[in-house]
Amino acid sequence: MELVSLSTVVAWLTYSAFLSLMALGITLLYRTTKVANFAHASFVTIGAYVTYTLTVAFSSNPYVGVPVAFILVGIISLLLFYAVLEPLRRRNASTVLLMIATLAIDVMLTGFINIHADYLTNAYRVPSRNILLSGSDFRYIGQPGILFVALGTLAICAAAIYLLLNFTTLGIALRASMENPQLAEAIGINVSMMLAISWFIGGGLAGIAGALIPLWTEVNPSIGTILLASMFCASIVGGLEQIYGAVLGGLVLGLVDVIGTTVLASIIGPWVAFYEPVIPLLVLSAILIFAPRGLAGINLRRGKQ
Amino acid sequence: MVLFIVDLLALFAVYLVINIGLNIQQGITGIPNFGILFAVAGGAYITAGLSTRLTLALLGIQTNLNPVSDNVSVLQLVNPILRSQPIIAISLFILFLMIGGAAGAAMGLISSAPAIRLREDYLAITLLAFGEILNIVGQGYTPLIGGPPGVNLPDVLAWAGEYRFYAGSFVLLLVAIAIFAVADYIIKTPFGRTLKAIRDNETVARALGKSITQYRTVSILIGSTLCGIAGSLWVIYSGAITPTLARFDWTFLPWLMILLGGMGSNRGTFVGTLIFVTLDKLIIYYKYTFVGILPFDIIWLNYLLLGLIAILILIYRPEGIVRETQIKQRPSPESKKFSQG
Amino acid sequence: MEILQVSSVKRAFGNLRALDGVNLKVDDKTVTILIGPNGSGKTTLLNVITGFQKPDAGHIHYRSTEITGLSPQEIYRAGIARTFQIPAMFGKLTALENLLVAEKNHPGESFTKSLVKRLWIKHEKDAIEKASKILELLGLTEQSDKLASLLSGGQMKLVEIGRALMSDANLYLLDEPVSGVNPTLAHEIFARILGLREKYGITFFIVEHRLDIALQYVDYVNAMASGRLIAAGPPKEVISDPKVIEAYLGA
Numbered sequence: 001m002e003l004v005s006l007s008t009v010v011a012w013l014t015y016s017a018f019l020s021l022m023a024l025g026i027t028l029l030y031r032t033t034k035v036a037n038f039a040h041a042s043f044v045t046i047g048a049y050v051t052y053t054l055t056v057a058f059s060s061n062p063y064v065g066v067p068v069a070f071i072l073v074g075i076i077s078l079l080l081f082y083a084v085l086e087p088l089r090r091r092n093a094s095t096v097l098l099m100i101a102t103l104a105i106d107v108m109l110t111g112f113i114n115i116h117a118d119y120l121t122n123a124y125r126v127p128s129r130n131i132l133l134s135g136s137d138f139r140y141i142g143q144p145g146i147l148f149v150a151l152g153t154l155a156i157c158a159a160a161i162y163l164l165l166n167f168t169t170l171g172i173a174l175r176a177s178m179e180n181p182q183l184a185e186a187i188g189i190n191v192s193m194m195l196a197i198s199w200f201i202g203g204g205l206a207g208i209a210g211a212l213i214p215l216w217t218e219v220n221p222s223i224g225t226i227l228l229a230s231m232f233c234a235s236i237v238g239g240l241e242q243i244y245g246a247v248l249g250g251l252v253l254g255l256v257d258v259i260g261t262t263v264l265a266s267i268i269g270p271w272v273a274f275y276e277p278v279i280p281l282l283v284l285s286a287i288l289i290f291a292p293r294g295l296a297g298i299n300l301r302r303g304k305q
Numbered sequence: 306m307v308l309f310i311v312d313l314l315a316l317f318a319v320y321l322v323i324n325i326g327l328n329i330q331q332g333i334t335g336i337p338n339f340g341i342l343f344a345v346a347g348g349a350y351i352t353a354g355l356s357t358r359l360t361l362a363l364l365g366i367q368t369n370l371n372p373v374s375d376n377v378s379v380l381q382l383v384n385p386i387l388r389s390q391p392i393i394a395i396s397l398f399i400l401f402l403m404i405g406g407a408a409g410a411a412m413g414l415i416s417s418a419p420a421i422r423l424r425e426d427y428l429a430i431t432l433l434a435f436g437e438i439l440n441i442v443g444q445g446y447t448p449l450i451g452g453p454p455g456v457n458l459p460d461v462l463a464w465a466g467e468y469r470f471y472a473g474s475f476v477l478l479l480v481a482i483a484i485f486a487v488a489d490y491i492i493k494t495p496f497g498r499t500l501k502a503i504r505d506n507e508t509v510a511r512a513l514g515k516s517i518t519q520y521r522t523v524s525i526l527i528g529s530t531l532c533g534i535a536g537s538l539w540v541i542y543s544g545a546i547t548p549t550l551a552r553f554d555w556t557f558l559p560w561l562m563i564l565l566g567g568m569g570s571n572r573g574t575f576v577g578t579l580i581f582v583t584l585d586k587l588i589i590y591y592k593y594t595f596v597g598i599l600p601f602d603i604i605w606l607n608y609l610l611l612g613l614i615a616i617l618i619l620i621y622r623p624e625g626i627v628r629e630t631q632i633k634q635r636p637s638p639e640s641k642k643f644s645q646g
Numbered sequence: 647m648e649i650l651q652v653s654s655v656k657r658a659f660g661n662l663r664a665l666d667g668v669n670l671k672v673d674d675k676t677v678t679i680l681i682g683p684n685g686s687g688k689t690t691l692l693n694v695i696t697g698f699q700k701p702d703a704g705h706i707h708y709r710s711t712e713i714t715g716l717s718p719q720e721i722y723r724a725g726i727a728r729t730f731q732i733p734a735m736f737g738k739l740t741a742l743e744n745l746l747v748a749e750k751n752h753p754g755e756s757f758t759k760s761l762v763k764r765l766w767i768k769h770e771k772d773a774i775e776k777a778s779k780i781l782e783l784l785g786l787t788e789q790s791d792k793l794a795s796l797l798s799g800g801q802m803k804l805v806e807i808g809r810a811l812m813s814d815a816n817l818y819l820l821d822e823p824v825s826g827v828n829p830t831l832a833h834e835i836f837a838r839i840l841g842l843r844e845k846y847g848i849t850f851f852i853v854e855h856r857l858d859i860a861l862q863y864v865d866y867v868n869a870m871a872s873g874r875l876i877a878a879g880p881p882k883e884v885i886s887d888p889k890v891i892e893a894y895l896g897a
């Protein structure tokens with residue numbers, strides 16, 4: 001079938017890898033702190049600029065940004081948890097207040113990101129908007145290296161989380177804090193610290209995803225915001241309560257988005273591509289209305305039961 | 306300086322209407338609408354898109370020019386006529402507001418579909434995502450408002466001549482205060498009381514015979530209509546629009562304002578909006594004094610400061626400035642007699 | 647005459663059979679209580695009767711009309727009111743307003759009608775008067791304008807009952823109306839319930855544990871255990887029924 005070419009499949013898999021990485025962090029944070037983290041958008045963007053800054057300042061290989069971003073964004077996320085989320089949690093803040101908090105954090109971080117971007121331009125005389133590093137990417141069997149790195153990173157991260165949660169003492173403590181914080185507290189687990197660690201990991205995951213983005217698509221200080229709807233959609237499609245559902249969600253959404261757009265564009269016309277950003281929203285709405293249990297069968301609905 | 310105050314009042318008016326709309330949804334009914342941008346943009350873009358066409362129709366002008374793509378030329382034709390026909394201009398103004406309201410209501414109707422089904426957090430995410438749709442449509446579907454460059458609107462305030470902005474500001478304030486008064490009334494009715502009951506305890510409200518779906522839908526419709534009207538007011542005052550209404554300005558800031566003022570209280574919304582808009586404008590007005598001091602562009606100061614303020618309010622004073630007004634109901638004289646007996 | 651008839655109602659939650667074929671009737675204009683050890687299905691039965699849960703099988707009739715599976719709103723409108731075990735207040739409304747919300751068919755609650763004050767102000771005034779009288783009956787006049795979230799536990803219980811009374815219902819289902827309430831007040835509440843039955847012919851079906859207090863006020867007792875009705879009749883009969891004693895001791 002000529003509608004779907006190899007390059008489309010490559011695009012799908014690459015996009016999905018990113019979505020899954022981002023959704024993984026969102027779902028982890030949702031499971032632990034019961035809040036939809038709107039600041040994830042900024043976390044991702046920071047990761048992207050870490051990579052770019054390193055290439056600009058140290059002429060490094062773009063992939064070097066990945067571990068650096070993991071640590072940096074992880075730390076930022078951790079600090080923000082202690083500064084903002086934890087005080088609110090201790091005050092029993094409602095879901096809505098927590099969401100406003102993450103939105104406010106996102107706003108602040110956006111400010112910082114832009115300031116940094118301006119700084120890069122002034123200090124290094126380089127553009128800091130519309131950056132694309134795919135030109136420096138390697139190629140393997142005729143395909144862009146990012147495809148393999150993204151998928152590989154996703155596999156490593158998912159495996160690492162799996163091992164952590166199921167085979168380490170820390171992981172068990174983390175899961176206990178997720179399932180039943182009161183009980184965990186009662187048996188001596190420092191729930192607050194567990195949540196902080198999960199924020200470190202969740203933020204770190206966003207950082208990793210962000211660090212790889214410049215090799216895939218154009219980066220602006222608003223890249224995270226642009227991808228926000230998609231990353232949440234991927235999380236929800238996979239079922240926000242199942243951490244590994246995020247991987248599935250990323251794959252499914254990526255499929256619908258990329259392949260869907262390509263197929264529609266060839267049938268209806270190229271102008272369809274303009275409306276691509278609407279697709280995650282349509283998928284989101286469809287899932288929430290027709291299969292409200294998400295792919296993992298969790299009740300998203302209001303009210304009793 | 307005077308123009309500064311005029312602009313401030315206009316901005317205040319627009320935000321007041323939006324915030325009242327948001328407060329009715331979130332503060333009164335407990336619906337976390339993080340997607341009010343959807344309704345505001347609906348009002349703004351659809352009003353702008355239809356404005357020139359309607360003006361041509363009302364003035365009975367036939368032309369081969371396209372009201373959107375040949376926008377500038379058409380307006381050169383139309384504006385002078387409007388300047389000399391205040392009655393038609395004012396009728397158009399009212400018509401534009403109605404369109405804005407209708408557009409907002411339509412967006413609200415779409416938003417209500419998830420709102421009656423989803424839990425808070427999922428709802429917030431979904432509505433936030435909805436917000437961006439119209440920007441995408443506005444940029445891609447050129448016949449609406451001409452794509453990225455946007456369009457201008459027929460100047461329905463042209464009759465005020467050089468006092469155009471003063472008149473605009475005054476009219477906007479009038480509309481905003483009227484809406485404030487109506488909202489105040491509505492909140493105090495048994496209808497408003499039922500919205501609050503649903504917010505406070507949905508299960509019991511259901512047990513008492515209230516149709517939750519109906520009330521939530523009406524609440525969203527009211528709130529979204531107001532947001533749409535605000536969008537309309539904004540484009541009329543500005544005279545032009547591009548499909549770039551930002552979530553920061555039209556979703557985050559309204560939330561910050563009602564948080565500051567006190568969610569649930571209509572008066573609080575007024576206070577929060579006034580304080581915020583004034584401070585914000587002052588910062589922008591005096592930003593040049595900051596230019597040398599701060600090592601970065603002052604545009605971003607807004608983001609840093611406001612994000613921080615929001616967080617501080619959330620941690621230290623989440624109930625805001627004005628506590629929710631108690632509706633005092635006095636027992637009727639007969640009952641009073643009874644209890645004394 | 648029976649005002650409520652529950653026939654062979656079953657309801658299971660997974661493997662747990664909360665209601666395992668309940669057959670029960672409540673006579674009109676009586677004060678009937680439902681007793682049973684924890685987990686016998688009492689609250690589930692109330693939930694099923696009032697539409698918060700649907701039964702898996704069986705029928706419920708209210709004055710010979712079938713009400714099985716109706717929504718809570720429809721049940722309320724049909725003339726059945728209920729209270730909740732844990733008082734559920736509208737926290738940011740006053741005690742008086744809490745009662746006002748319970749008013750049925752209030753024109754002011756419709757958005758369109760609310761815009762024209764003339765259409766609803768009379769009904770509102772009447773409702774306020776009714777609510778004030780009820781609050782007075784329950785000794786809560788001084789708390790009329792107090793925010794419900796600031797009331798004491800006992801006061802909340804009373805508001806809960808007051809709210810039910812606003813509905814002018816014929817059948818009141820009360821879920822542990824005096825749990826956690828001091829004995830003096832508990833007696834007062836039951837005395838008032840009795841008074842209302844005398845004066846207005848209202849039927850009360852009450853889930854209650856405090857037999858020491860409640861027993862003297864009731865006409866009939868229904869006893870449940872393990873999702874079934876095991877005894878029904880006048881108080882003295884039921885509490886000396888060996889099956890009932892066993893259910894309580896065995897629990």
